[in-house]
Amino acid sequence: MSFHDEPTSAAAKRPVALVSGGSRGIGRAIVAQLAEDGYDVAFCYFSRSDAAEEAEREAAKAGARTFAQRVDVADAARTREFVAAAEAELGPLDAVVTAAGIARDRPLAMMDDTEWQDVVRTNLDGTYHVCRAAIQSLIKRRVGRIVTLSSIAGVYGGVGQTNYSASKAGIIGFTRALAKEYGKFGVRANCVAPGFISTDMTAAVPEAASRKYLKQIPLGRFGAPEDVANFVSFLVSDRSGYITGQVLGIDGGLTI
Ligand code: NAP
Numbered sequence: 001m002s003f004h005d006e007p008t009s010a011a012a013k014r015p016v017a018l019v020s021g022g023s024r025g026i027g028r029a030i031v032a033q034l035a036e037d038g039y040d041v042a043f044c045y046f047s048r049s050d051a052a053e054e055a056e057r058e059a060a061k062a063g064a065r066t067f068a069q070r071v072d073v074a075d076a077a078r079t080r081e082f083v084a085a086a087e088a089e090l091g092p093l094d095a096v097v098t099a100a101g102i103a104r105d106r107p108l109a110m111m112d113d114t115e116w117q118d119v120v121r122t123n124l125d126g127t128y129h130v131c132r133a134a135i136q137s138l139i140k141r142r143v144g145r146i147v148t149l150s151s152i153a154g155v156y157g158g159v160g161q162t163n164y165s166a167s168k169a170g171i172i173g174f175t176r177a178l179a180k181e182y183g184k185f186g187v188r189a190n191c192v193a194p195g196f197i198s199t200d201m202t203a204a205v206p207e208a209a210s211r212k213y214l215k216q217i218p219l220g221r222f223g224a225p226e227d228v229a230n231f232v233s234f235l236v237s238d239r240s241g242y243i244t245g246q247v248l249g250i251d252g253g254l255t256i
Helices: 025-037 049-061 076-090 113-141 152-156 162-185 207-215 225-235
Strands: 016-020 040-045 066-070 095-098 145-149 188-194 247-250
Touching: 016 025, 016 076, 016 113, 025 040, 025 049, 025 095, 025 225, 040 049, 040 076, 049 066, 066 076, 076 113, 095 113, 113 145, 113 162, 145 162, 145 225, 152 162, 152 188, 152 247, 162 188, 162 247, 188 225, 225 247
Parallel strands: 016 040, 016 095, 040 066, 095 145, 145 188, 188 247
Antiparallel strands: none
16 A cells, blocks of 8 residues: 555656665664655555554655555565556666564574574565566666665574574575676665664563673664664665675674
């Protein structure tokens, strides 16, 4: 469903970005920042239409045309439909950011198959589905900036996170392969690997564990969604025109 009720114009001058998981947390901050940067923004979300409406309103205040739909990125056909509808509504995509993600933490010895599958299907398959649906259009127009969301868990592994770490490590390989395949078509693909960012996802981390993380962060604070959004804004801009295939940590120094 679209909350956007302005008539659309095929002659829109603003570049167009598509963000998966744009209703809350990091994805939402990215939607807001890209709207500020001058993009029209399409995004999808899983179930929280209240949060999606707020995100749309916020982006519209910055002057962006918006297009939001409820989509499970684990569903390939539905994701294809969404990407096509976003392009039909806002115009061809210039930037794609895959932020939709979930965690279902549990030690491997206790993990059930559903917890494994849900995480891999949403995070890794979801990233593939969004990029697969968008790539042809980017190649054809010889433009495209893709940013995928990995995690420090995808680089170093996280305790109780074999499913999440595997999905996020997969995203790194996927993004690097994408950068190699399509660099010659003008498509850049980079991956960000946030550390501990304050969102609903990390609100689920037990207090004692959060305190322990905090002690290990040289900058002495958890990250804000805007810390990631600012960097994504740079990665989709011309200012990062010679950067592709990279995995860039945004973690306050947690991993050094
Ligand atoms: P969040 O606050 O839980 O927000 C997740 C977003 O993804 C929401 O907009 C949610 O939609 C959407 N989403 C979830 N499952 C989806 C699905 N199947 N299809 C479409 N949309 C879906 O999470 P976050 O902390 O912002 O995390 C965003 C990304 O950054 C994730 O990929 C996460 O793994 C990664 N990351 C986060 C951290 C951190 O510390 N927070 C660190 C490293 C990496 P609804 O609102 O409808 O549920």
